[in-house]
Amino acid sequence: MRSYLNYFKLSLITNLQYRAAALAGITTQIFFGLVYVMVYLALYESNKGVNAPMDMQNLITYLWLGQAFFAMTFPFSKNIELTNMIKNGNLAYELVRPQNFYFKFYIKFLASRYVSTMLRFLPIIVLAFVLPHPYKMAMPYSLGNFIVFLLALFLSSLLVISLALLMHIVAMFTIDASGIQSMYMVVAELFMGSIVPLPFLPKILITIGNFLPFRFMSDFPYRVYSNDIPLKEGLPLLLLSLAWVIITILIGLLLSKKALKKAVIQGG
Amino acid sequence: MSYITVDGISKTFKVAKRNSGLRAALKSFFNKEYTYIDAVKNVSFTIEKGEIVGYIGPNGAGKSTTIKMLCGILLPTAGNIKVNNMNPFTDRKKYVSNIGVVFGQRSQLAWDIPAEDTFDLLRDIYNIEENEYQKTKEELINLLDLKDVIKKPVRSLSLGQRMRCEIVASLLHNPKILFLDEPTIGLDAKSKKIVRDFILKINKEKKVTIMLTTHDMTDIDKLAKRIILIGKGQILYDGSLSDLKQKYGSYKKITLITKDTIKDIKVKGLISKKKIDGGYSFIIDSNVLTISKFINNLSTKYSIIDIDVDNENIDDVVLKLYQDYEI
Numbered sequence: 009m010r011s012y013l014n015y016f017k018l019s020l021i022t023n024l025q026y027r028a029a030a031l032a033g034i035t036t037q038i039f040f041g042l043v044y045v046m047v048y049l050a051l052y053e054s055n056k057g058v059n060a061p062m063d064m065q066n067l068i069t070y071l072w073l074g075q076a077f078f079a080m081t082f083p084f085s086k087n088i089e090l091t092n093m094i095k096n097g098n099l100a101y102e103l104v105r106p107q108n109f110y111f112k113f114y115i116k117f118l119a120s121r122y123v124s125t126m127l128r129f130l131p132i133i134v135l136a137f138v139l140p141h142p143y144k145m146a147m148p149y150s151l152g153n154f155i156v157f158l159l160a161l162f163l164s165s166l167l168v169i170s171l172a173l174l175m176h177i178v179a180m181f182t183i184d185a186s187g188i189q190s191m192y193m194v195v196a197e198l199f200m201g202s203i204v205p206l207p208f209l210p211k212i213l214i215t216i217g218n219f220l221p222f223r224f225m226s227d228f229p230y231r232v233y234s235n236d237i238p239l240k241e242g243l244p245l246l247l248l249s250l251a252w253v254i255i256t257i258l259i260g261l262l263l264s265k266k267a268l269k270k271a272v273i274q275g276g
Numbered sequence: 277m278s279y280i281t282v283d284g285i286s287k288t289f290k291v292a293k294r295n296s297g298l299r300a301a302l303k304s305f306f307n308k309e310y311t312y313i314d315a316v317k318n319v320s321f322t323i324e325k326g327e328i329v330g331y332i333g334p335n336g337a338g339k340s341t342t343i344k345m346l347c348g349i350l351l352p353t354a355g356n357i358k359v360n361n362m363n364p365f366t367d368r369k370k371y372v373s374n375i376g377v378v379f380g381q382r383s384q385l386a387w388d389i390p391a392e393d394t395f396d397l398l399r400d401i402y403n404i405e406e407n408e409y410q411k412t413k414e415e416l417i418n419l420l421d422l423k424d425v426i427k428k429p430v431r432s433l434s435l436g437q438r439m440r441c442e443i444v445a446s447l448l449h450n451p452k453i454l455f456l457d458e459p460t461i462g463l464d465a466k467s468k469k470i471v472r473d474f475i476l477k478i479n480k481e482k483k484v485t486i487m488l489t490t491h492d493m494t495d496i497d498k499l500a501k502r503i504i505l506i507g508k509g510q511i512l513y514d515g516s517l518s519d520l521k522q523k524y525g526s527y528k529k530i531t532l533i534t535k536d537t538i539k540d541i542k543v544k545g546l547i548s549k550k551k552i553d554g555g556y557s558f559i560i561d562s563n564v565l566t567i568s569k570f571i572n573n574l575s576t577k578y579s580i581i582d583i584d585v586d587n588e589n590i591d592d593v594v595l596k597l598y599q600d601y602e603i
Contacts, residue, residue, distance in 0.1 A: 106369050
């Protein structure tokens with residue numbers, strides 16, 4: 009256990025070295041947040057009277073939350089360390105350690121996401137709260153909503169990692185998995201509501217999206233925060249979200265076992 | 277029951293193959309051809325506790341594949357491995373705490389930070405108690421002469437320094453078995469000596485069982501009493517090094533310096549003749565043809581300026597072994 013926790017420490021040390029990256033991240037997220045908010049404001053302004061799929065204040069809150077936790081819910085970023093290990097065979101050393109291969113990398117991935125989120129989210133949230141109306145982000149609808157939001161966000165981080173790791177494990181079968189990884193990115197971004205919130209999608213896509221795990225990666229937590237998804241619906245969804253986490257972890261675990269069984273260590 | 281028992285293991289790899297060129301690439305895009313390569317075929321041996329075994333063979337013979345199966349990284353296609361009553365692959369997590377591995381061509385040290393930080397991480401990975409860790413680390417660092425080296429970022433180390441750090445990293449948890457896959461590759465004479473002395477020392481003092489692969493026959497000569505020769509995936513020789521030397525050690529190398537041209541000599545016991553700068557070099561089997569008889573024979577016909585008789589070195593012995601087995 010101590011060794012797994014150590015990855016958080018290592019990740020913190022590494023990330024603290026990259027102050028400029030954190031600063032750049034914050035600036036980018038604020039810029040994107042402002043642009044998104046302005047675009048949607050314009051959209052709502054020019055379509056007055058049309059029945060919008062989301063309340064405007066809820067939407068603005070959704071957008072800011074999306075920017076603040078971007079580092080955590082971004083569906084996929086290539087982990088250079090693991091990818092290189094698979095390609096050049098240094099994985100050999102990872103396999104002679106008394107650790108579970110899958111959970112080791114799960115924790116490593118999680119650690120790097122948490123640390124980079126911790127270094128970024130606060131300034132964005134603070135700014136979003138002090139902005140004048142209508143740019144301003146709203147407080148949570150109720151304490152209950154806030155608690156469900158936090159739990160949902162935590163489950164979201166687990167889900168993001170288990171899916172991202174799955175995309176790396178695929179590389180153990182094909183050596184280079186950029187094709188399947190980019191396809192995953194497109195599908196995940198669409199159905200997690202990071203291009204537009206899910207209610208803005210055509211009906212058919214919403215129906216499909218409801219059967220997929222991706223909406224728990226951002227759409228669900230951000231909408232339950234402002235009661236756009238009411239608490240009553242939120243609780244069962246929370247359980248469904250947990251179920252997806254367990255399912256995806258199990259798949260990853262099984263696949264990694266299978267991959268290691270037929271593993272070939274590249275390069276002699 | 278032996279400490280390490282390898283019973284008829286094989287490993288088959290599926291390898292995509294195609295000819296070079298665009299046409300072949302296009303063809304293989306639609307219809308990929310695979311060949312199956314037996315990297316290791318029906319290999320069996322046993323190793324007792326405290327032995328040092330040299331595992332030798334030409335490139336691509338299956339040495340590293342065997343080592344990886346023994347480490348639990350690769351699953352044998354067929355056959356069984358039992359080490360200290362554990363199956364390396366299925367009991368991997370428990371098993372690997374007992375072994376140390378050095379892959380000479382890979383690195384386990386984080387590139388940008390000092391080696392000592394990697395050691396600290398390994399302490400936590402292997403759950404080593406702090407006192408014991410400090411003691412082992414201190415000891416290894418002294419033995420391998422690394423005091424100042426471990427504070428520097430790994431990227432600034434020389435190959436020899438890095439390799440010594442790799443060995444420390446593999447031994448921090450006091451493993452009972454050590455697998456060394458080409459531990460002296462690319463090292464200078466001094467580093468090689470340090471590494472060899474060290475291997476002998478831990479084998480003697482801590483009774484560590486050691487299996488090493490190498491292409492450097494001096495390593496084998498200095499370290500291993502027993503060698504296992506593998507070629508094309510199969511074991512060709514398993515026995516003591518001195519037996520091997522006796523069998524092939526009767527070969528002598530005779531270098532003659534002469535201005536004369538020596539024509540073909542037909543005499544029993546002469547293995548080879550080679551023209552060299554300013555003279556000739558012969559290899560004879562002294563069991564069949566004595567040195568004096570050979571030189572007598574020559575000196576009657578030619579004027580010899582200088583003469584030099586040498587035992588064949590271990591490299592040639594092994595080379596001959598490879599030739600005998602046609603690998």
